[in-house]
Amino acid sequence: MGMGNAAMHDFDPIEAAMRYHERTKHQFNHYADGPGQLDWANQPSPFRRYEGASLVHLPLLGSGEEPLSPRYSDLYHRGSVPSAPLTIRSLSRFFQYALAISAWKQVGTTRWSLRCNPSSGNLHPTEGYLLTGALPGFGNAPGLYHYAPLEHVLERRVVCDEALFAALMRGFPAHALLIGLSSIHWREAWKYGERAFRYCQHDVGHAIGALRIAAAALGWSAVLLHGLADQTIEDLLGLNRAEDFARAEREHPDAVLAVWPTHPAEDGQAGAQRTVARHLDPALAHRLALARWQGTANRLSRDDPVRWEIIDAVAAATRKPPTEAQAHAASEAPAVGSSGNARADGSAAGQIILQRRSLQACDGRTSIMAERLYRMLARLMPRVELPASQRPIPWDTIAWDPRIHLGLFVHRVDGLEPGLYLLVRDPDKTDKLQRAMHQRFAWTPAPGCPVDLPLCLLEAGDTRRLATQLSCHQNIAGDGAFSLAMIAEYQEALFTQGAWFYRRLFWETGLIGQVLYLEAEAAGVRATGIGCFFDDPVHRVFGLEDLTFQSLYHFTVGGPVDDHRLTTLAPYETRSGAPERSVDLP
Numbered sequence: 001m002g003m004g005n006a007a008m009h010d011f012d013p014i015e016a017a018m019r020y021h022e023r024t025k026h027q028f029n030h031y032a033d034g035p036g037q038l039d040w041a042n043q044p045s046p047f048r049r050y051e052g053a054s055l056v057h058l059p060l061l062g063s064g065e066e067p068l069s070p071r072y073s074d075l076y077h078r079g080s081v082p083s084a085p086l087t088i089r090s091l092s093r094f095f096q097y098a099l100a101i102s103a104w105k106q107v108g109t110t111r112w113s114l115r116c117n118p119s120s121g122n123l124h125p126t127e128g129y130l131l132t133g134a135l136p137g138f139g140n141a142p143g144l145y146h147y148a149p150l151e152h153v154l155e156r157r158v159v160c161d162e163a164l165f166a167a168l169m170r171g172f173p174a175h176a177l178l179i180g181l182s183s184i185h186w187r188e189a190w191k192y193g194e195r196a197f198r199y200c201q202h203d204v205g206h207a208i209g210a211l212r213i214a215a216a217a218l219g220w221s222a223v224l225l226h227g228l229a230d231q232t233i234e235d236l237l238g239l240n241r242a243e244d245f246a247r248a249e250r251e252h253p254d255a256v257l258a259v260w261p262t263h264p265a266e267d268g269q270a271g272a273q274r275t276v277a278r279h280l281d282p283a284l285a286h287r288l289a290l291a292r293w294q295g296t297a298n299r300l301s302r303d304d305p306v307r308w309e310i311i312d313a314v315a316a317a318t319r320k321p322p323t324e325a326q327a328h329a330a331s332e333a334p335a336v337g338s339s340g341n342a343r344a345d346g347s348a349a350g351q352i353i354l355q356r357r358s359l360q361a362c363d364g365r366t367s368i369m370a371e372r373l374y375r376m377l378a379r380l381m382p383r384v385e386l387p388a389s390q391r392p393i394p395w396d397t398i399a400w401d402p403r404i405h406l407g408l409f410v411h412r413v414d415g416l417e418p419g420l421y422l423l424v425r426d427p428d429k430t431d432k433l434q435r436a437m438h439q440r441f442a443w444t445p446a447p448g449c450p451v452d453l454p455l456c457l458l459e460a461g462d463t464r465r466l467a468t469q470l471s472c473h474q475n476i477a478g479d480g481a482f483s484l485a486m487i488a489e490y491q492e493a494l495f496t497q498g499a500w501f502y503r504r505l506f507w508e509t510g511l512i513g514q515v516l517y518l519e520a521e522a523a524g525v526r527a528t529g530i531g532c533f534f535d536d537p538v539h540r541v542f543g544l545e546d547l548t549f550q551s552l553y554h555f556t557v558g559g560p561v562d563d564h565r566l567t568t569l570a571p572y573e574t575r576s577g578a579p580e581r582s583v584d585l586p
């Protein structure tokens with residue numbers, strides 16, 4: 001590993017992350033190590049609870065109730081959704097759209113729940129937290145809460161002293177909240193063994209996307225606090241309180257987002273730029289950790305977690321230290337869309353968000369129009385030429401320049417020749433990609449593609465069987481309209497940022513996936529994330545020979561075939577399954 005600036009970093013963690021990555025690749029003749037047989041009696045519960053914590057019951061909002069859902073297409077245009085005031089009702093909707101249960105499925109006597117955020121194998125390792133100021137319905141004191149999706153309740157872990165809360169929130173706009181995410185690796189490792197750590201990170205990325213989009217549906221802003229050390233996240237969320245997890249599986253710190261209602265005119269500076277911190281003072285978070293907490297984490301599995309040493313090693317190696325993170329110059333200016341994004345879609349955002357599902361099988365027939373594909377892909381363009389805060393939603397949330405590009409297997413797109421395509425999400429990286437890939441590739445701009453969408457045909461041909469084969473022989477990859485590989489600028493990102501950035505690369509893929517899921521629903525088709533693929537065979541298809549680029553996640557989009565043996569039930573007994581209504585916004 002010889003790279004100039006590598007010397008700046010402690011090498012061991014980077015090597016450990018890369019070792020994990022190599023070791024957890026699926027090969028044609030060898031899958032990454034897993035449990036072999038599933039130990040059903042020891043299956044972890046997908047629902048964490050803190051026994052003894054006092055509860056805030058979030059009101060379940062039916063259709064037609066305030067706050068009403070904006071149009072789906074308005075989600076991506078900053079400034080088009082009026083900001084909902086922060087109340088228990090708007091917070092309820094926020095959690096509902098981001099992390100709540102969206103349906104139950106039943107076959108025979110077996111029932112399982114599904115959520116607005118997807119999860120590899122439906123195992124849901126991601127837990128959500130809220131730090132809020134005093135609000136009616138919340139006991140009128142600031143506090144840190146855990147979100148329990150089964151009951152749609154918040155469990156109060158700690159009351160936060162007013163002065164401490166004010167100090168913690170000093171860098172953020174009025175009425176800001178903090179939303180925390182953690183992962184219980186064991187939930188994924190139970191089923192997937194060593195590769196599970198990757199899936200937990202994908203799921204975090206999906207959850208960040210789901211939170212950003214839920215915020216957008218309320219007209220709220222959201223940024224990831226990119227500078228935080230994992231230690232600070234642990235303090236803030238109470239994850240290092242060993243006594244509260246005495247018999248329970250531990251949670252690993254992931255991310256904290258600041259979320260706030262966007263009020264451009266409230267301080268008399270309409271359109272003015274507001275600076276939002278990307279940091280929290282670690283000493284203040286530590287003070288919260290030392291306060292009097294309530295509740296003990298429940299045990300999720302009968303037996304102690306099976307130890308996968310390589311997961312413990314990569315979790316330690318990719319632990320985030322505090323880093324410099326420039327304050328976010330929050331933009332209240334309308335987000336610039338892409339020319340491919342006519343405001344044509346009138347579906348209610350809430351409807352699209354609540355109906356999102358993974359397809360289990362593709363019909364092998366449904367096609368989409370090239371124009372529609374371009375519109376979907378335009379949503380994935382982060383517009384790197386803009387400062388981070390002015391990038392389109394949800395790319396305004398993450399602080400780093402995008403490192404993921406898309407290799408597409410186009411099967412059934414009307415107006416587009418089948419074959420291998422590439423979407424370069426950062427046009428400055430075109431040369432680097434061209435140099436790394438097969439020299440025979442054509443790099444022909446896709447016909448009729450908007451000029452600001454750098455989608456190129458690499459090689460024409462029927463890639464249906466190839467796509468299926470590469471995705472662990474899953475037919476959904478070949479039977480859809482298209483599938484894709486998310487190709488990361490891998491080695492340089494780790495060498496320049498540090499081992500902790502390994503997790504961010506997966507988060508970025510999850511964020512892309514979350515937008516794709518919703519775009520597929522809006523287009524009348526359906527998508528599925530694909531974590532199971534043969535890593536190096538994928539690299540060979542594109543001619544990628546070293547670690548400059550690595551494919552981290554796959555996705556498929558197509559016409560779904562429903563499984564009629566399954567019955568679908570409403571997410572919460574008290575909530576009607578009636579469709580959401582769209583409202584016309586000025």
Ligand SMILES: Cc1cc2nc3c(=O)[nH]c(=O)nc-3n(C[C@H](O)[C@H](O)[C@H](O)COP(=O)(O)O)c2cc1C
Binds near residue numbers: 122199202528529530
């Ligand atoms: C990171 C990730 C990887 C996934 N990998 C696969 C896969 O390889 N094959 C598959 O059929 N589904 C895959 N899925 C889909 C999940 O099984 C699905 O999200 C989960 O069952 C919940 O269903 P829902 O998405 O309809 O809510 C994946 C989902 C995620 C988020």
